[in-house]
Amino acid sequence: MNDPEEQFVCPQCGTTVYEADKVCPKCGTLLDWSVDLNDAAVIAKPGMNEPYVAPMSLGDIFDRTFRLFGRVFSRSIIIVLILYIPISILLVKGAQEFYATIGEITARGQGAAPGSDEVLTMLGWMGLFGISVLLAFLASLCGELAVTNLVRSEFTGSSMTWKGAFMEGIGIRFLRAAGVVGLEVVLVVIAGVGVAVLSVALAAMGGAGAFAIVLMFLAAMCLGAFLFIRWALAFTVIACEDHGVLESFKRSWGLVSNRWWRVFGILLLMGLLVNFAIFLLTAPFTFIAMWGFYREYFSALSSAGTGQPDPTLMGKAMASMGPAVGLSMALNMMLSTLTKPVYMTVLYFDLCARKKEADAAYRSLPSEHQGDQPFRSLPEGRE
Amino acid sequence: MEDEDPASGGSPAASPPGTPEGTWERGGRSLNSAALAGLLGVGVIYFYGQSFVVTIAVLATTGREAFAGQTEGLFKHLITIAELTKTPIRVCLIVTQFAFMLLPTLWLIRRWHTADVRSYIRLRRCSPSQLALAVCAIAFLFPVNIVVSEFFESRLNIPEKLLRINETLFTASGAGELAFVILAIAVTPAICEEILFRGYVQRTLERTIGWKSVVVVGILFGLYHMQPLGLLTLSGLGLVFGYFYYASNSLFPGMAAHFTNNLLVVVWLYIVKTDALGSFHLTTGAFTLLASIALPSAALSLYLFHRVSTKPQTPAG
Numbered sequence: 001m002n003d004p005e006e007q008f009v010c011p012q013c014g015t016t017v018y019e020a021d022k023v024c025p026k027c028g029t030l031l032d033w034s035v036d037l038n039d040a041a042v043i044a045k046p047g048m049n050e051p052y053v054a055p056m057s058l059g060d061i062f063d064r065t066f067r068l069f070g071r072v073f074s075r076s077i078i079i080v081l082i083l084y085i086p087i088s089i090l091l092v093k094g095a096q097e098f099y100a101t102i103g104e105i106t107a108r109g110q111g112a113a114p115g116s117d118e119v120l121t122m123l124g125w126m127g128l129f130g131i132s133v134l135l136a137f138l139a140s141l142c143g144e145l146a147v148t149n150l151v152r153s154e155f156t157g158s159s160m161t162w163k164g165a166f167m168e169g170i171g172i173r174f175l176r177a178a179g180v181v182g183l184e185v186v187l188v189v190i191a192g193v194g195v196a197v198l199s200v201a202l203a204a205m206g207g208a209g210a211f212a213i214v215l216m217f218l219a220a221m222c223l224g225a226f227l228f229i230r231w232a233l234a235f236t237v238i239a240c241e242d243h244g245v246l247e248s249f250k251r252s253w254g255l256v257s258n259r260w261w262r263v264f265g266i267l268l269l270m271g272l273l274v275n276f277a278i279f280l281l282t283a284p285f286t287f288i289a290m291w292g293f294y295r296e297y298f299s300a301l302s303s304a305g306t307g308q309p310d311p312t313l314m315g316k317a318m319a320s321m322g323p324a325v326g327l328s329m330a331l332n333m334m335l336s337t338l339t340k341p342v343y344m345t346v347l348y349f350d351l352c353a354r355k356k357e358a359d360a361a362y363r364s365l366p367s368e369h370q371g372d373q374p375f376r377s378l379p380e381g382r383e
Numbered sequence: 384m385e386d387e388d389p390a391s392g393g394s395p396a397a398s399p400p401g402t403p404e405g406t407w408e409r410g411g412r413s414l415n416s417a418a419l420a421g422l423l424g425v426g427v428i429y430f431y432g433q434s435f436v437v438t439i440a441v442l443a444t445t446g447r448e449a450f451a452g453q454t455e456g457l458f459k460h461l462i463t464i465a466e467l468t469k470t471p472i473r474v475c476l477i478v479t480q481f482a483f484m485l486l487p488t489l490w491l492i493r494r495w496h497t498a499d500v501r502s503y504i505r506l507r508r509c510s511p512s513q514l515a516l517a518v519c520a521i522a523f524l525f526p527v528n529i530v531v532s533e534f535f536e537s538r539l540n541i542p543e544k545l546l547r548i549n550e551t552l553f554t555a556s557g558a559g560e561l562a563f564v565i566l567a568i569a570v571t572p573a574i575c576e577e578i579l580f581r582g583y584v585q586r587t588l589e590r591t592i593g594w595k596s597v598v599v600v601g602i603l604f605g606l607y608h609m610q611p612l613g614l615l616t617l618s619g620l621g622l623v624f625g626y627f628y629y630a631s632n633s634l635f636p637g638m639a640a641h642f643t644n645n646l647l648v649v650v651w652l653y654i655v656k657t658d659a660l661g662s663f664h665l666t667t668g669a670f671t672l673l674a675s676i677a678l679p680s681a682a683l684s685l686y687l688f689h690r691v692s693t694k695p696q697t698p699a700g
Contacts, residue, residue: 059407059420059495066416273423276430280606287611295539301457302542 055357056350061266065343072150075162076338079146083139084334087132092326094129099322101125107315136333141177143337145169148239151345173238179245180234195220229264230256236348255351263347270343278335285331289324296320407495417495418587422603425487425579432483433475440471458544465551472552473567480575488579504582509633516688517627517636521643523681526674528616535612554652564649573642580604581628581637589629597625620644630692
């Protein structure tokens with residue numbers, strides 16, 4: 001396979017592929033170049049490099065998620081603590097000093113403008129807080145990759161140590177995962193700016209323009225939701241299949257193809273359940289962290305009598321809010337890092353299995369019936 | 384150990400012979416996952432559903448008043464809003480607890496576990512002595528709960544007016560209103576919350592982790608109420624209700640205890656509001672003294688309950 005122009009066929013859909021392709025450009029199937037892709041035996045055995053997992057029902061997905069969460073928990077928590085403890089300290093310090101400066105300004109009451117030195121100090125602490133939020137975000141990428149590696153290894157029966165998973169989480173895959181998220185952010189920003197510019201132009205047209213703006217927002221939201229679900233697995237694909245950024249988008253697109261509503265429903269349900277669980281677990285810790293704020297706030301209310309609090313006391317309340325903000329942010333991110341990759345990986349394996357079954361069903365049909373319903377929509381890459 | 388059922392002498396079955404098993408049981412999935420999925424699923428339906436219904440009811444009742452300027456001060460504004468909205472919120476509590484908590488729970492049990500829902504949740508008779516002792520234990524714990532709650536409230540310097548506003552929902556000012564508040568605050572949660580927490584979650588967890596389910600569900604019961612100040616007392620109550628359920632093999636002692644606790648809160652607030660005790664007032668110090676006497680009595684009631692309850696013990700529980 002030395003000639004880069006030499007043609008091969010995708011074992012999944014039969015599309016022409018080249019050695020430079022990691023995935024089929026049409027159906028998104030991962031291409032295994034360790035075997036001759038033009039070999040008939042390989043073509044007859046599609047998706048050979050994906051571990052076999054049967055398609056799962058919704059109950060199975062939840063059951064597997066729960067079991068796998070328990071199985072990888074001790075290893076995941078080590079990774080998460082290593083990543084988040086230093087960042088939590090930074091977050092708490094940044095938020096504490098930022099809110100303390102706001103508290104000082106609040107304490108002077110309305111009408112007293114802050115001095116330039118105060119503004120610079122506040123901006124400085126805000127900068128530190130911003131940097132620590134960015135670091136926390138990068139840590140969450142690394143942590144989610146590592147936890148995905150652990151869950152994937154449980155699926156494939158090659159149980160990984162936390163060190164192995166962690167090292168993969170900070171390697172080249174980390175850069176690719178950052179690329180996926182970065183590209184998504186860039187697309188959102190471009191779309192946002194485009195919608196804003198068009199809205200300004202349409203606003204000048206009066207009533208019809210307002211109607212057009214509403215329609216445009218609705219269309220943008222629908223398109224955003226469609227793309228979000230189609231590319232939802234790009235991050236997991238990077239961890240499980242070691243693709244580049246664009247290939248992972250293609251692969252995710254192929255996996256979700258024809259199952260958009262199912263993926264949408266599962267992600268919505270799992271997101272609601274997990275966020276509710278995180279809220280229940282973090283509420284007492286957040287309350288304890290906010291104890292100082294509440295005490296100062298209630299003291300301010302009590303002293304006012306009428307419910308219009310004294311600015312000095314409100315300033316003290318504001319100053320005591322910082323550590324709680326930093327801590328609750330760190331805690332939420334830690335719990336999200338522990339849970340989200342688990343259900344995303346389970347969903348990924350379910351979709352792999354469904355795609356494989358759908359393609360096998362399609363192939364088993366006589367060629368003259370391959371365009372018939374209900375098989376017409378099964379393999380998105382068929383010729 | 385996973386599918387051992389302590390309540391039925393360690394047999395794996397969740398339902399009596401001949402009763403069709405639900406999808407979760409047939410699929411051989413983890414019972415712990417079922418309990419967690421049920422708790423979170425019902426929680427999401429209940430909290431989002433209730434928030435939506437209550438918001439609509441409050442807006443329909445107060446209109447723009449809720450967002451009007453606070454010319455008379457924050458407290459007066461809040462008191463006005465609380466008085467205006469207390470009845471619709473009570474109605475919403477009753478409706479949402481039955482519609483968004485009880486019905487989904489019963490549906491889940493029927494679909495996932497067994498068609499014999501009554502047996503699964505242990506809606507079966509218990510002895511009168513168990514009922515009486517459960518009620519006594521909770522009644523004796525009431526002053527202790529008051530002292531613990533007041534301790535936290537005093538540490539936070541919560542303004543007295545704010546506390547009274549918070550209590551508006553639970554406070555009746557006449558006999559007719561008292562009956563309605565008892566229905567909303569005491570009867571409804573005693574049925575709906577007990578069936579969800581004890582009848583489903585604890586029952587399901589008990590099949591895998593035995594007595595530890597009492598502790599786990601007790602803490603979850605405290606967390607579920609989303610009242611950080613009451614976390615300690617609510618979790619403590621959850622533990623006691625769970626123990627009644629576990630030891631008696633019946634839902635009724637826990638229901639009776641839950642009803643008694645909430646009834647005492649409503650009646651106590653009613654007495655304070657209507658000044659029924661006249662010049663007689665219980666200070667925090669008097670309550671502390673009362674609690675110190677009541678605590679051993681509660682412990683004795685719990686011990687006697689333990690003695691009269693003869694739950695078959697298995698390796699799983």
